[in-house]
Amino acid sequence: MSDGRAWQGNVKARLYERVRERGYDSLTAFAEARPTASLVALAEELGPNDIAGVQVLSGLLAEAEQRKQVTRFVRGVLVRMLCQSLPDGWPAVMDDANRFRVAKALGSWSAYTPETHEKRVEQARAALRAFPPPPGWRPLGPDDELLRTLLPDEEV
């Protein structure tokens, strides 16, 4: 993937061709079947040599925009970031190392948030800082109850 092939040719066509080959009619359906997989893991599954993680992210966002489910998409991204940084769930002890893991996950989540949701994500992060979730909390998908409380759907 790192030889630049992911950025040549028609990225969108390639992405959707792979999704269909794997028996899904949308990228969202493919990704939701793997709700805790990292972006890189999703990309590797679709095309180990010619699809990049951010391309999957952008594709998922496009579908969410169409379906008016961007908030759900944003929650889904947080699930993936948390699973990657905190595989054992929210830390019980906030030592320096754990604080960094949380910071890495939330900072990256923020960087991958669409402009329309920047403000809400900022507030959700502030809420998480002010009221940390219970130790071991490990959302397994965008429908996690706590996540929905933190960032409820508004489009529906």
Next chain:
Amino acid sequence: MRTRRWAVWLALTLLCTGCASLTPPPGRRTDLRYMSDGPAAPARAERPGGAGETVGSTLPREAVEPARRSALAAHLAFLGAMREVSGSTRRLSSELSRLRASYQGIAGAGNGIFVPYVEYGERQRRWIDAGLAAATRLATAASEVEDPDMQLALMRLAGPRLEAAMMGSLLLAVWFDFLDLTDNVLSRRHYGVERLYMDMARFQRMLEPAMTALSSLEPGQVEAAANDMPALVGHLTGEFDALREAVREGAENREKVLLVKESIEVLTTLSVLKFTLPALRAAAPATLGMGFMVGSGGVMMGTRVVVSAEWVEMMQRLVRAGVLSLPAVSAVVRIQAGQVMMARAHGELPRGVREALGDGPEVRGMRVTGRAGAGMAEPPEHHVLPREFREWFEKRGFTGEMDIDQFCVKLEQAHHQAIHGGGNWKLGRTWTGEWNRMVMKALRDAEVEAGRMLTRNEVLEIVAERMLEYGIPMSFIRWRGR
């Protein structure tokens, strides 16, 4: 259950605070207490164990272990190679000091006109030491980051420095042999002082371009110098031999000849010339017929061990990890073997030896993608850590050999444009995905979350993960400023 209760409580609290105007608790969000004592936070480095940890990597648990092991193996090989080079420069350093004090010989002759030659050697020793020190710092930084890919990338960054130091100390040993011979000849007054002075000036001119190229620590120049090394050592061997012959001829009587012979034959103990000299005088067919072999003792030539099995293994790991280049390692082996005169005829070692030294399709592939093919434009270099924020990174420890100019990658044009907001890959409308903006947001917001400045290693860890997501190769080159 606990989660549910917490959620309800959070919902209530959010309602109470009005959600939108959430005021951060004092001392946490608005008051970022940046550490005043620099970016060194030891807590992460001291974390016990580490064997079963996958945090910090985007790869699944089972994929991380082999990657971590091979990064560790490369790291150990790196340290081994550094020890070897610094051991040999230390020996050279003390030998140079001895010469400096040799008032019977090189230090006293001709009112000290030979002293600059010794000083030239000392100057070379200084840049080699500086290069090794920088390589050591990079190796230490590599051992402190968690991501195995980033570990290898940092070691690769140190590679040209180690390579330059390796070749430089070899060349310095050759120069020392000339100095030592000069000292010997001067102290016994076997040869004209003026003539010897001119000879030395000539030898220095022969050796200087390679030394200068190596001391630049610039990967391209180091590699070019490494490729020329066997031939250069070959020529210098020829010159050395001719000088010895001339000294011998200058001796007046047989008794003196014997004395001279004895005194100059014991020289060349430090340098590689002790290997190249016999090769020079051996009958050509015998030398040509004597092939290299990889045996249990290492690389052999006939019955002689050219380089030990441990050395071969160490080099193999470093070549496979992309830290050292195969041409440089091959050059060292050829020089050690005394095969320097044949360098021009066929510049390569036999395949078996090359493979033992780490050659393979993936290593050759690394080299091909590292360079644009003939006639093609160089692919653009891209600062992974945005240049506009140089100062921000400096404050977090990106200075010296770890400054942001070290962290550049070569990207194909399409890739470069795409990650800077160009191209038509983006499907979503509301997220630009522009690298610089994205990466700074990830870093800054992580600092907000941590409530402190990130350390250099933490910055690298976050950047490494994002690089993977953007398909940016974890292979850094130094910015050459265009």
